[in-house]
Every structure is written in structure tokens, then in C-alpha cells.
Amino acid sequence: MNVKKIDERDTMFARMSYKKGSKEYEDYYKRNPDKKHIDDEIRELPNICGEGTATYHPLNSPFADAGFKFLSDIKKYVEGEVNKNRVEVTAQEMTNKIKKLLKYIGAKLTGVAKMQDYHYYSHRGRNPETYGDKIEKFHKYGIVFAVEMDKDMINRAPQCEEVIAVTKGYIDGAIIGMWISYYIRELGYDARNHMDGNYLVVAPLVARDAGLGEIGRNGLLITKEYGQRVRLGVVTTDMPLISDKEQDFGIKEFCKICNKCSKTCPGKAIPDGDMKLINGELRWQIEQEKCYGMWRRIGTDCGVCLSTCPFSQGVSLEMIDKMKDSKECMEKILKEYEEKYGIRPYIRETLDLLK
Numbered sequence: 001m002n003v004k005k006i007d008e009r010d011t012m013f014a015r016m017s018y019k020k021g022s023k024e025y026e027d028y029y030k031r032n033p034d035k036k037h038i039d040d041e042i043r044e045l046p047n048i049c050g051e052g053t054a055t056y057h058p059l060n061s062p063f064a065d066a067g068f069k070f071l072s073d074i075k076k077y078v079e080g081e082v083n084k085n086r087v088e089v090t091a092q093e094m095t096n097k098i099k100k101l102l103k104y105i106g107a108k109l110t111g112v113a114k115m116q117d118y119h120y121y122s123h124r125g126r127n128p129e130t131y132g133d134k135i136e137k138f139h140k141y142g143i144v145f146a147v148e149m150d151k152d153m154i155n156r157a158p159q160c161e162e163v164i165a166v167t168k169g170y171i172d173g174a175i176i177g178m179w180i181s182y183y184i185r186e187l188g189y190d191a192r193n194h195m196d197g198n199y200l201v202v203a204p205l206v207a208r209d210a211g212l213g214e215i216g217r218n219g220l221l222i223t224k225e226y227g228q229r230v231r232l233g234v235v236t237t238d239m240p241l242i243s244d245k246e247q248d249f250g251i252k253e254f255c256k257i258c259n260k261c262s263k264t265c266p267g268k269a270i271p272d273g274d275m276k277l278i279n280g281e282l283r284w285q286i287e288q289e290k291c292y293g294m295w296r297r298i299g300t301d302c303g304v305c306l307s308t309c310p311f312s313q314g315v316s317l318e319m320i321d322k323m324k325d326s327k328e329c330m331e332k333i334l335k336e337y338e339e340k341y342g343i344r345p346y347i348r349e350t351l352d353l354l355k
Contacts, residue, residue: 003118004279006202009125009132012292015039017126024131038289045296049163053299060160060354061299067167068196071174075198078181086188091240098143098180098241105176107145108230109223111210114243115142115236119206126197135200139192139236141243142201143180144210146223146230147172154229154312155345157303158266160354166301169231170196177233189239203232211244214251217284218261218270218305222251224320227312228305250324255284257330261305264344267294270305308344310337 008014009028015035018025020043029036046052049061099110113119115138124130153165177193184191194201204221208214212232213223220228224247252275262272269290275282295301306312311320315333323329 002280005118005120005122006279007123007125008121008199009123011125012288014125016042016292017128022128024125024128027132028125035289038293042289042293042296045293046299048295048301049299054297055158055160055163055299057160057354060164064160064163064167064300067164067171071170071196074174074178075195077178078193078195078198080182080185082185082190083188089187089240091242094239095242098184101183102143102145102176102180105179106147106172107176107233108148109146109212109225111144111207111212111244112241113142113144113206113210115139115201115206116209119201119209121200121202124200126199137200139190139238141237141239141241142206142210143235143237143241144203144207144212145173145176145233146207146212146221146226147176147233148226149229149231149306151229151313152347152351154303155307156347156351157307158298158300159350160300161351162303162306163300164354166231166303173231173233177235181235181237184235184237184239187239189237191235191237191239194234194236199234201234201236203234206234207232209246211247214247214249215283216251216261216309217255217259218265218309219284219286220306222309222311224249224311224315224317227314228309229312248324249320250326250330253325253327254323254330254333257327258310258334260308260310260344264304264308265291266298266302266304267291269294304344307346310334313337313341313345 018028049065102110120135124133147169149165149169153161156162174195177195181191181193204215207221213221216222222228223230259272262270267290269287271284275284278285319333
């Protein structure tokens with residue numbers, strides 16, 4: 001697969017971290033003048049969870065914000081010293097053990113990918129101290145896991161409940177990844193936790209290749225068990241492991257006839273047409289400026305597309321296993337979804353947790 005690597009500097013999270021007048025700001029927009037105007041317009045909007053957004057609540061919004069500040073404080077611990085007294089292990093025993101431990105400490109899905117060049121960003125972009133650094137340190141394996149996000153919270157998207165569920169997912173993923181990476185280093189093998197604010201890898205690509213699911217129209221992973229109601233964690237390591245195989249249960253064909261995420265996207269950021277060849281791969285690509293701009297207006301990270309995906313609401317594994325190459329089965333899944341939820345599931349009432 002001749003896939004071009006993604007430059008983290010081009011992601012919206014990185015671009016929004018460049019403060020006017022900083023060396024990162026000056027460098028990025030000197031090289032990308034076409035992005036300067038739209039980015040400056042977005043910078044003028046209130047921050048996510050901030051006062052002035054549509055969903056702002058003086059008591060509830062700071063709870064999510066506090067979670068992301070906690071993540072920012074711990075992101076420096078993703079790497080650490082490796083124990084010089086290495087424990088000799090076999091790939092099979094450690095693959096089994098790591099997966100069991102991950103499940104015990106909160107992961108719902110697990111897999112291992114043999115790391116490829118395109119799994120890594122080409123350059124770092126999100127933190128001033130590493131801005132522009134070329135990523136050259138590669139591990140052989142990626143341990144991927146998914147944590148579930150609460151359905152009732154996500155089905156209140158884009159209300160405040162949604163961003164709290166997402167924040168919890170990032171925190172759960174970060175802590176699980178920390179524990180596993182510390183454990184592997186204690187055994188004498190290098191390991192790095194990739195978490196919110198400190199990634200070297202593109203997590204959905206690693207998760208796809210580790211067999212956790214397939215990537216849908218909106219660019220997010222769709223799992224059989226939880227749809228898109230997951231947050232992903234990745235720990236890369238040089239410990240010997242056995243990689244899993246990529247799945248193909250027909251998501252691309254399903255997304256072609258479903259198109260619900262595109263129809264319900266408040267920012268009209270998700271394409272409704274055919275896949276295109278992008279960076280060497282045939283896929284869909286969202287307009288991230290429209291997506292992120294809507295986040296800043298709403299005050300949460302929206303999540304409407306997550307709840308809209310039929311698989312996020314639960315599709316029987318029996319139906320999913322029959323779905324590939326069966327348009328009739330796909331249409332049955334869509335019909336049952338529409339009969340139950342209409343356009344999309346949406347719970348208007350504020351969750352008791354936040355009253």
C-alpha cells in the first residue's frame with residue numbers, strides 16, 4: 001500500500017494550538033497561506049466548553065474541560081526509562097497476556113498491528129517544543145485497544161453529555177495505555193503510550209490494521225460491537241508480539257448506501273459522494289475546518305455522526321456477518337434502524353447526572 005504519511009501540523013488540533021505571533025504560527029502559515037484566513041476566523045470563536053458557545057453550562061462544561069487539562073498534565077509520561085534487566089518472553093505468551101490485562105483494566109476490544117510507515121505522522125505539530133520534528137523513532141508493533149463510550153451520553157449529542165463521554169473515553173484510554181506501557185518497560189522492552197495531545201501515530205489506521213474495525217465515511221473507526229462509540233488507545237513497542245489481521249465486513253459498501261452521517265452533519269463536513277484517491281488511498285475525507293468550526297460554535301465536539309451511525313446503536317453480529325456482499329442485508333439493517341430511530345436517535349432530556 002503506497003499511502004502518503006499525514007503531517008500532524010496539518011491537523012486542526014495542531015493548527016489551533018499555533019498562537020498568533022509564535023514561531024509555529026509564522027512557519028505554518030508561511031508554508032500554508034491558503035489556510036490562514038479560515039484558521040484565524042475559527043480562532044475568534046469561543047473555545048470548546050467555553051462561555052459563548054451554544055451548549056455552555058457554568059457547572060457542566062468545566063467538568064469536560066478539567067478532564068482535558070488533566071490529560072495535558074500527564075501527556076509527558078508517555079515515554080520512560082526501560083528496565084535494563086530484560087525478561088525473556090515469547091510472542092505468543094505476551095500477546096495473550098497483554099490482551100487479557102487490557103480487558104481486565106477496562107479495554108473492550110484489543111488487537112495488535114505490525115506497524116507500517118503510514119501509521120506514523122511524518123512530522124510533529126501539536127506541541128511547541130516538538131513542532132516540526134521529523135518522526136524517526138519507530139517500534140515494530142502497535143497494541144491497540146478500544147474503550148466504550150456510554151450510549152445514552154452519546155445519543156444526547158451535541159449536548160454537554162457527549163463531550164463528557166468523549167473526555168472520559170480519552171482519560172480511560174490514556175490511563176490504560178500508561179499502565180501497559182509502564183509494564184512493558186518494566187519487563188525490559190521499549191514502549192510508548194500514544195494518547196490525547198501526544199500522538200506519533202494515526203490511531204484509526206493502526207486500529208483498522210489490527211482488526212478492530214473498518215473506517216467509515218466520516219473517517220472514524222466502525223467496530224462490529226460498538227459502532228463508532230469508542231475511543232482508541234495505542235501503545236507501540238519492540239516487545240515480540242503476534243499481529244492480527246485486518247477485517248473486512250463490508251463497511252465501505254454499507255456507507256455508500258447509508259450516508260446518514262453526511263445527511264445529519266451540522267457542519268456539512270462529511271462528503272456525500274463517492275470515495276476519492278487521497279494520499280494514495282481510496283477513501284472519503286471530511287472537511288476538517290467545517291467540522292472543527294462547528295465544534296467551536298456548539299461548545300462540544302459535536303458527536304452527531306457518532307450517534308447517527310447505525311452500528312453505534314447496535315446491530316446483531318449475525319446480521320453483520322451476513323452483510324458483506326449482501327445489499328439486501330444492508331438495506332434490512334437500515335430499515336430496522338429507521339423504523340426505530342427515524343433520522344437519528346436523539347435524547348433531548350438532560351441526563352440526571354448533570355441536573
